[in-house]
Amino acid sequence: MTEPASARAAHGVPDIVIITGMSGAGRSTAANALEDLGWYVVDNLPPALLPTMLDLADRASLPGVAAIIDARSAGFSTDLKSAIAALAARGVSPQVVFLEASERTLVQRFENVRRPHPMQDLGTITEGISAERDLLREVRGDSDIVLDTSSLNVHQLRSRMHAYFAGDSAGTLRLNIVSFGFKYGVPVDADLVADLRFLPNPHWVPSLQPLTGLDAGVRDYVLAQQGAEEFLDAYLKVLEVSLPGFEREGKRYVTLAIGCTGGKHRSVAIAEQIAARLGDRDITVSHRDLGRE
Template identity: 60%
Template structure:
């Protein structure tokens, strides 16, 4: 194949039958190159925290692919470049499950370098003692130990990954780190100057339909009078201005809103420090139609004003 034949058709000069030359696509090359995603390759020892590191990047907005054969990494980057900026950052986890593909990794990296792709390799390391303890705690064999001991699998994996470790841009030793400390290190490297984002779901619900199983925090609005017993308010929901005003003007309602919003700010700051990225606040009343809906809307507005990305869900509002 000649160099001309190897060029993408869109990049070659084309000539019409009448001799006029048509667009080759070169004028958009700069825009195409600008759309090439940033790439992080996550690898390292089994049990050293690859999944935690990958989850951290996912929470920071990266598109994460687990166990992708290294030979397919350039293809994944190319697909990201075609996403018109929707996939700006890709993280790929490469581990011993794909060990037969490691021979292709250097060729793939050379291909990416030739394209001008910004890429980094993150290698998760840990001591033999720490890895043995972790495998024993979950009572699972090491992927490479075969009929031998866990330490045999660890030794085999170290040898297999030796060259990749030497090429790594960032090596993190997790021997003495817990999950939160590893997430903090990843945040420090990849979150930039911005504080890691916290996303909150504020969910109204009715106690008579059961507690939300995914709630992190639950508050009870049944200490307020129920608009259900006000005939002119009964047909409406807490989204109605008259219902909302009725709920918020009850004794203790505004005080509760102010104090609980302050408490949520304190909790949100702690969640960020501990690496927790998602929280669900469940706000309940009897039927999930009036009081909980009105208070959920107000709490969500307070959280959003504090920079927390917030979604409001009214689980039981439409039930009879």
Template identity: 55%
Template sequence: MTEADSLTPVKPTESELLVVTGMSGAGRSTAANALEDHGWYVVENLPPQMLGTLTELVARMPQSIPKLAVVIDVRSKELFNDIKAALAGLRAAGVNYRVLFLDADDAVLVRRFEQGRRPHPLQGDGRILDGIAAERDVLKEMKYASDIVVDTTDLNVHALATAVTELFSESGPIVLRLNVMSFGFKYGLPVDANFVADVRFIPNPHWVPQLRPQTGLDEPVREYVLAAAGAGDFVSRYVHALVPVLDGYRRENKHYATIAVGCTGGKHRSVAVTEEIAKRLAQLPGVQVAAHHRDLGRE
């Protein structure tokens, strides 16, 4: 079997179960609405103890409800603490599921609660930040074990709906979606990156006067970057190294990953290398790739 053959998707024959959870204010309701728009049967605010019962009912009629999304929140810590047992029970019963976790920076969550004039469900007599801290503590293991983590810090409701659509709009489960993202180190690391590559070893086009105003999307910059010593070899080896990782993701039922490629400002080197890596990854069977440039256009 070749590396390419090992990435060939296997079509499932059973209902698809998605558990949607995450931080309050991070966009669970928006995600639920987007899923409904694309044919998912969505059940919101389900107590974890009822997860097994609901799944059993759906299993009896897989043709009627082929795609079930269950939204679980943390408004009751006592109920939420049972979710690990509920998910373990599903796994023991042979039910395949995935977990989508929505997160956002504390400052953004505070602003969203203040704009909505709502208290945080766990803040009690304290501040919104107290509720957020308590919720993070309850959810930390859940986030670590999730299959897909989407950071909504920089997403409005429309952008989040689009992201969910890109992830879950297809009929049948997603095989493997890769988001290859360029960024500038001076603006900080992407919080949702599964892999981070540093291409600052490549000579910077910023110091070439005729290239400085252009970006990594322009052919002269692309040629300059990829022709640099070691650049082409790096791209080839990096993509080659990712093949067994992607195969492992599929075995572990993970279907989404973000690969971040950084240079100093996110304008030249990382953009050109991101486009090249995305192009090569897209040639692998069973993989869908999108390239994004987080910091392109920033001063």
């Protein structure tokens, strides 16, 4: 008989995190962040050995174990699905973290370290990236967390991992609210995207232009605009329906992306307001493009 996850947690059965994704996207950095938190990490583990790793971790009374699994593993996609199914049959639901980055960022990272992409063979780095992205497409869609590291440095990626895994959040939906500028692209890890460009832009108000959405003057200006409060009320009602649905589907992490033109004024102010009005939920707020101009 399968033991419920709550009972397993009470018995001290370790949590499992699978770190996967694109080569060069920061898998090792993410793993190091978990090691900092006391997790036991195994690099380049064949997916078929995940149940064995759980057994060993259980015997050693480890509170949390993480495995870095990538496309170098033979039979990667099929074996990973089979391994996750085997764990599920035992009442264990591993959390899958998928790291990715833009092609331009990945090319630059490989060129900086002067190493070939592991899947480029005799071709180019971009061909290797394309082949790997195709191979991982299905895994990405099934992942609990999809994290774009294009604009994150090592310290920021560690901080994001700490935010996800530093506390005991079993059964709790965690929200990441991120403001962004459309001119820099929509965050690829967004679950829900809101467009604030229907509101007047404080950029064109001389006294507000140098300020940001974190400043009271900009916040008050944005909230005073026609449609701002109506948007917040409507958006929170959408979340009242969608967030419980995400929880019922077993999703642990949801990213709400709030965008305006440059990610400096409107999106920042509204993102902060959404976080404040959601109350006591487990929320992190980040402003991806603040200071980028």
